[in-house]
Amino acid sequence: MTTRLIDESLFESPENRKHDDGGPRRLVGARCSGCATVVFPRQDSCPRCSHGTMSTHVLPVSGRVWSWTLQAFPPKPPYRPPAGSHRPYHLGYVDLGEILVEARLAVPREEIRIGLPVRLTTVSAYQDDDGTEVMTFAFRPERDEER
Secondary structure: OOEEEOOHHHEOOHHHOOOOOOOOOOEEEEEEOOOOOEEOOOOOOOOOOOOOOEEEEEOOOEEEEEEEEEEOOOOOOOOOOOOOOOOOEEEEEEEOOOOEEEEEEOOOOOOOOOOOEEEEEEEEEEEOOOOOEEEEEEEEEOOHHHO
């Protein structure tokens, strides 16, 4: 099956990838040169000081669940459900140290908790009309040996 990322601009480009550990490409935000604010996704101006230049900033691959909820109903468009229909999934904020990132949480209900160590992964978001599986970023439980 053919796959593609939901939005290439959210991820580190393959040619700039410093660590090829077999995991997904890392998320890329931006950092302000004036006040060091980090944002994700990238943007052209700083939301805090609006004075600095925003430069590419690769985000950490692991963090901790800061808060979470169950997305039990389909979100508004442009959401596209996976093949079949919407299936509930966990959604939350992951604390990556210098920024909180909103993301899907690929964590079973019995394991999910605030403070859970998690690691970046990709999961299927939906299938294009041509059958291409579209992948989005998510966080899964981090294994002890990954810490």
